[in-house]
Amino acid sequence: MGFPGTWMTESESMVYRVVPKCACSSIGQIMFYSDHGRFFDGDIHDSTAGLHKWSQAESQKPIEQNVKGHKSYAFTCVRNPYGRILSSFFDKIAGIQRNGKRYRGNLVPQLVQKYGIEVGSPEDGFDFDQIKSFRRFLLFARDTIRWRRPMEPDIHWSAMSGHISTFIVNGGRYDNIFFTEKFNDGMQSVLDHVKTPVPVDIKAIPKFNESEGHGPKRIHKISEYFDDLSRHLVWEIYKKDFQLFKYDFDDPDNKMPTGEVDLDEVHAKLGN
Structure with missing residues (x-):
């Protein structure tokens, strides 16, 4: 490996x-x-x-x-994890990639068809219901991670x-x-x-952000994207991430960690 x-x-x-x-x-x-x-x-x-x-x-x-x-x-x-999965959606699903195309070719059309996701386009100023589409994307992300369907989980x-x-x-x-x-x-x-x-x-050092400027801007605060079901899915996918890296699951708007990472704990829990 x-x-x-x-x-x-x-x-x-x-x-x-x-x-x-x-x-x-x-x-x-x-x-x-x-x-x-x-x-x-x-x-x-x-x-x-x-x-x-x-x-x-x-x-x-x-x-x-x-x-x-x-x-x-x-x-x-x-x-x-809340900010990371939102960023993945806005960059990889709703955004246009550096090569001017959609991420992974037919992935977005597949999501539109199977999950009812809308992503808008540069022509309409990316006008779509961000909350509804993101929650449907989250369902798709969970399906890829839990059952490896309809595709392997993306990095x-x-x-x-x-x-x-x-x-x-x-x-x-x-x-x-x-x-x-x-x-x-x-x-x-x-x-x-x-x-x-x-x-x-x-x-x-300037900030380097490969995803900036070629997709829609997030127009709501983080917590508005995550209703009860969404938070349940986030916990299912990222429980270990919240626990090991000390992030606040209870308040999606609190992006700051609640403590320092315990390296011994990380090596013990991820090393088997």
Whole structure:
């Protein structure tokens, strides 16, 4: 199995387990910058050089040796499950992708047909009932995760604990798990523990958001998208994420974590 979703700087200053929809574009660009003194020109997910990625065959051996020997500081980043699943919907389902097309080709038409989801279009200013469509999408997301129908779960809405556990199960250990909601503090706490070829001033780093600007804006506060049934589904899918990463299930509008992540607990519960 190895270490899917794992990125490492070429200098091996740090190792990062990507969790989709959790500031991964910003983190990847910071890692790239910390080696090269410049940002990757384009979306960091498209880079094929300058940053070790498990998806690049030539990177697998150095990543595996590093992670199994715990030679570098290893970290990941998490996000409130309510905000993360909403972001997945607005980016991947309602939004237009970087290539000008819908995400995964026929996925959206399939959702329109099978789940009655509406997503609007750039032509009508993405005019649709966001709450109704999101709740139907949530039902679809639950079906993919629980029964793997009508398709396998997508990485953007499968649970964070699932992504994070593969790193542990295959022999890695995290030194830091920080919060998207406290991004600068969290990323600084990583940089404080590593020596990078190029110094990084976290306050001067622009925000990289691959999903911005090509889809509808969220027009309601978070809690309005989640009625009783929706919250039941969210708990069913993300119970572990709420518990391990200390997010408030009872108040969807409280996006901040209620405590720090207990790394020993994460390794114990996700490592078997």
